[in-house]
Amino acid sequence: MIYRALIVFIFCCLLLPQTQGQANFCKTTDSLGVRTYFKKAAKASQQGNYTEAIAFFQQAEDLYKKIGCEGRAFLVNRNILKTYLKAGDLLGFNKFFQKIIQEVRSPQTEEEFIYKGRLYLLKSEYNIMSNKLDLASLSAQKASGIHEKQEAWKYYIRDNIQLAKIAFRQHDYERMEQFVDKSFIAYKTYIKVDNKILQKIMGLYGALYYKTGDYEEALEKTINAADVVQKDMKTKDDTLFLARFYNNIGLFYIELGDIYKAEDYCNNSLSLFKKLGNYFDAATTNLNLGEFFARQGKLEEALLLYKSGLKSLVKSKGVPPYQLDQSYINIYNGIAYAAIELGSNEEAYTAIQKNLEIHKRQADKKDETFSVCGLYYRAIGNYDKSLTYYKEALAIRKETYGTEHPLIAQVYFDLGETEQKKNNGRQAQVYYDLAKQAINVPVKGDLMSFLINKDSVNSIPDKSILLKIFDAEARLLQEKNALELANEKTGAAVLLLENMRNNFKEEGSKLFMVQTMIPTYELSIGVSLDLYQRTKDKMYLEDAFQLVEKSKAMLLLDALKAEEARNFGNIPKELLDEERRLARERVRYEKLLFEAKSVKDEQLLNIHQKELLKLKIASEKLQNTLERDYPKYHELKYNTQIASLEQVQEGLDEKTALIEFFVGAEMIYIFSIYTDTVWVTAVPMDNQFSTSIRGLRTALTDIKMLANDLNSSYLLLAKNGRLIYQKYLEPALKKEGGERLVLIPDGMLNYVPFDVLLTEKPNYETVDFKKLPYLIKKQTISYHYSSTLKLFSRSSVKTNGKMLAMASSYDKAAFINSKGFGARHYRIRTSVDDLPGAKKEVEYLSTTFAGDFLYGEDSNEKNFKTYSQNTPYSVIHLAMHGIVDSKQPEYSSLVFTHSANKNEDDLLHAYELNLLEINTDLVVLSACETGFGKYERGEGVVSLGRGFMYSGAPSLVMTLWPINDKATSVLISEFYNELARGHGKDVAMRNAKMTYLNRSKSITAHPFFWASFINLGDCKPIELKKHWAWWQIALLVLPMVLIVGFFIRRKNSKNEK
Incomplete structure (x- = not known):
């Protein structure tokens, strides 16, 4: 991370205190309305009218003096001093301070001594704002000495907190730790029960450990601090503390790579700051959210958040100039970083210049700005200037942190990358070694043994930077053709990645880690295959295959392993019930949150974010308990076995081949696996890959082109269908054999129905869709998400041979009269029309097969969940609309008939499916684009169909594009007839399509009508009982x-x- 957005919040002594805290040593009744002046002063201060606020306080002081209450007058003076600080009027503060310090130059009572100590603490804050940190420390030490002598332990703790703050500013973390320890010892010895003090101390520990590079410990302390705050939430100050703790927790999770958990905390932090009208801290949280998007490569979104942070800073009031400067530096560095990555070098240069101007008066964070300068000059090819700036950043950081710290490692890594760009590999390796040393990783010795050792791995303060180092070293070694050493480095990176993934609970963070490592996977696959070609050692071929598997569908595999752990991990029923309850509640609030986002309801958004975070925290605590207290559960959950080539071969017969793809940035690797042989085809990546697939998709789905320009549609289909076959599939097939193909696509190939690829050169002159040499005419095709899932997916329980079939209907008029639904729900309901063919489908099935058949109002979400989870049907057939959300695919949904049920909205979202336990052999989704969705690198296409895999279905039939109603009826009826004859699912689908194709005429032979359906998963035959009429x-x-x-x-x- 280039910049830092930590809020060291516990030192904010500019907030006006409650009036009841003014003094206990003057008991006079407030009969003169002094409290009114305090309220007016507080209001004026909040509005930024500081002169008016001081005037009101002075009126209060005059009244207290009239009644002889000097004690309260002293405390009024403290509030006047605070207001001067809040206004940034340092001259006014100093003049007034000199006046009132004289009034207590010879204190007599305990109260007067304490008051004098508190004045010195304010003087310390004044010196901080004047950037006189040594004087600030002296003032705080005076306060501490007075309060220790008077045994005023609460004030003594505050003084040491102030001293810790000053040490933090001075980057003297050893002294900071001493002062925090003093505070904590005093708290444990003399206070014990004051949560307000404890939360500040724990927050300080969090800041300390963060700055010393111990992110895990920083996270733990800050979470403890947030827990303390939540136990005693009473005032706005408590809300402010909680918001700042949440911001810092989010930052720590970003540093640890658990970015989706970071997003939850940052979003909650931001909503609290907005509620409080705290624009300054909101700017910091915007910065962290920008980092969240930047790490995902969503740089435009990051840039918007950074600029939003700038707007918040402009609105900020009562913030010391040095703090504003630091925030501007952070945000301009963020803008520069995102602009550099986007290639907007001019915008980056402008942001950098703004920071360099600020640094003329502000020395803090120079190292971060210099790092961004290094990145900028490297991006424009000025490597010497880049190295100069990186070295300046390194010198500052060494002076601050010593030689061991993640930020030191980051600069060494940046220096190494720059040297590598200069083709100076030897010096680059020197810097990479220094980077490893800075995070306690040995340069020599057995690297794999170090990474296997749990204690060793846990001692690494920043594993994310180590992943980058391993990747860079491997590329350097590959350039030197030192393949064995390169292989060792990539193996180390993969091992470390798996360790990090297992520590994450959020699926999004797990997926992010895999996506981050895809370039390393590609590098490692290439290195392993080069070694295989050189040595003919099958170990390297196996290594490459294992890496391909690890890059796919790991979340789905994790989910299936977790379900196995629940079933066989000896977990008490009450804990499993609580886990399910929390999961159901999470789904409910995720749905509510999505609705609030879709209508931009800020109030509901904040409420649902807050509740969802509570549920996630509770769920994580429960997961930690299960993993700690039930070893078998932990073993089953994390003992993820990846399929070997031998196991895959054993799962095939002589007529079946498995073809698995890995689509990288530079190469496409195609594994051909037969019972008797395995080989890999490497195809260089070029523009032809994406353009041919897009062209084919257009030919298959553009119905207007088909209707208005038949020749163009035909040529687009023929040329691209032939090209994709020749280039990406034909080299992976034997000349003979392999009648059945199991395809495991990757990247854009997920959107290709391989049935339509052309095995021979077509006739480009005569339009005849029926005669085209489609692959389906020669081979039977099915699909899967990964070889591991194919081998190890759980099988369904014994099913009953019957069918559950549902056909929904859509009465727009009835829905319009309903109330209580969000805008998105309304849009969906008013956009879907009845599907006449759907009802006919189900009516046909009801006359042919045994089972339960639901139409119209009976085809609702509640009935689906009840029937599907209580009866082990052989087939579940759903004929209804499917809505694809391309931006947030987990919110794609099946649209059931609208009902009056208050607990269900009759939109079954993809993310809801993993809560269901569906025991069936096959789910058929006869709906629009149920197999289409957003492709997530490392996981595959996130679609409605995929959701059913999470719910336990071993096999799916789904569609890749909206299909003609009549064609669907023909294909589905033929498919079920073939199943009933005892054919496997893949053979049944092929036969159904061939029957349709053979009967079709002219334009109806176009693959638009018959190729949308695909079969995914287990292909074994299933039992289907016939319906017997009287x-x-x-x-x-x-x-x-x-x-x-x-x-x-x-x-x-x-x-x-």
Whole structure:
């Protein structure tokens, strides 16, 4: 991280205190309305009318003196001094201070001694604002000496907190620790029960450990501080403290790489600051949220947040100039960083110049600005100037932190990268070694043994920077053709990544870590394959395959492992019930939060964010308890086994091939796995990859082109279907064999229905969609998310051979008269039309197969959840609209019939599905684009279909684009007939499509009508019981009745004779 956005908040002594805290040593009744003047003064101060506020305080002072209450007059004077500080009027403060300090130059009573000590503490704050830190320390020490002698321990603790603040500003963290320890010892010895004091001390420890690079300890202390605040929330000050703690917790999570947890805390912090009207601290939280987006590569969003922070600073009032300067430096550095990454060098230069101007009066944070300067000059190719700035930053940091600190490691890493850009690999490696030393990682010795040791790994203060170091070293070694050493470095990076992932609870953070490492995975795969070509050692081929697998669907695999751990981890039922309750509540509030965001309801947004954070904290605490107290649960949850090539081969038969893709930035790797052989095809990445896939998608889904420009549609399909086959699939196939293909796509290939690829050169002159040489005419195709999921996915329980089929209907008029729904819900309901074919689909199924068939108002979300979770159906068939949310795919939803149920909104969102436990062999989603969604690198396409995998379905049929109603009915009916004949799901789907294609004529043979359906997951045959109508039963039974009757009559006839 280039800049820092920590709020060292506990030193804010400019807030006006409650009037009841003015004194205990003057008992005179307030009969002159003095309290009114205090209220007026406080109001004026809050509005920034400081001169008016001082005037009101002086009126209060005059009244107290008239009644002989000097003690209260002294405290009024303290408030006047605070107001001068808040106004930034240092001259006014000093003049008034000199006057009142004389009044207590010879204190007589305990109260007067304490009051004098408190005045010195204010003088310390004045010296801080004057940037005279040594004098500030002397003033605070005077206060501390007085209060210690008087045994005024609360004030003594405040003095030491002030001294810790000054040491923090001076970057003297050893002295800071001494003062924080003094505060804590005094608290434990003399106070014990004052939460206000404890929260400040714990917050200080958090700031201390953060600055010394111990982010884990900083996080723990600050979470403890936030817990203390929440136990005794009474005033606005408590809310302010909590908001600042949340900001810092968010920052610590960012540093630890757990960025989605950071987002939760920062969002809650920001909403609290806005509620308090605290623009200054809101600017800091905007900075941290900007960092959240910057780390994901969402630089435009980051830039907007940084600029929003600037606007907040402009609105800030009563903030000391040095604090404003520090915040401006932070934000301008953030703007410069994002601009550099976006290639907006002019904007970056402008931001840097603003900071250099500020540094003429403000020395703090020069190291951070110089680091950004180094980045800027490296980006424009001026490497010598870049190195100069990085070295200046390093000198400042060494003086501040010594030789061991994550920020020292960061600068060494930046120096190494710059030297590497200069093609000076030897010096680059020197800097990388120094960077490792700065975070306690050995340069020599057995690196893997170090990383396997839990204590060793936990001693690394910043694992994220170490990941970057390993990646850079591996690239350097690859350039030298030192492949074995490069392989060791990438292996170390992967091992460290897995350690970090296992420490995260939030799925988003886990996925972010995998996405961050995709370039390293690609590098490592390339190195392993080069070593395989050089040595023919299959170990390297296996390593490459394992890396491909680790780059895919890990969240889904984690979810299935967690479910296994719940089932077999010996967890008491009451804890499992609590886990499910928390999960359900999280889903409920996530849905409410999404609705609030969609209508931009700031008030509801804040309420739901607050509740959701509480639930996430409670859920994490429960997870930590389960993992700590139930070892078997922990072992099952984290013992993730990745499929080996041998295991994949054993899971295939002689007629089946598995083709797995890895799409990198530079290369596309294609693994061809047959029972008797494995090979890898490497295809260089170029623009043709994306343009051909986009072209094919356009040909498949642009119905207007098909209707208005048939030739263009045909040529687009033919050229791109042929190119993709020739370049990306044909090299991965045997000339003979492999009648069945299991495809595990990656990247944009997830949007390709391989059925339509062309195995031979087509006739480009004559438009004939039916005669095109589609791959489906030769081979049976199915899909999966990863080889590991294919092998180790849980199988469903024994099913009943029956079907649950639902066809929803959409009465817009009935919904319009309903109340209590958000704008998004309203938009969805008023945009969907009835699907006549859906009801016909289900009616046909009801006449053919046994099961439960729900239409219209019965096809609602509540009935779906009840039926699907209580009965082990062989098939669940859902014929209804699907809504795809491309920006937030987890909010894509199936649209059930609107009902009056208050607990369900009849929109089944993708993220809700992982709470369901659906026992079935197959889910068929006969809806619009149920297999389409946003591609998440490292996880795959996040779609409605994928959600059903989370709920336990081993096999899915879903669509890649909206499909014609009539074509759907034909394909689905044929598919089920093929299943009923005992075919596997993939064969059943192929036969259904071929039946449709053979019957089609002219334009209806276009793949738009038949290729949208894909089969994903387990392909084994399933049992489907037939529905028997009364006349079918009669036809079956009647011959038996006649035969029995014949024998009875014959027997009777013999008896008569």
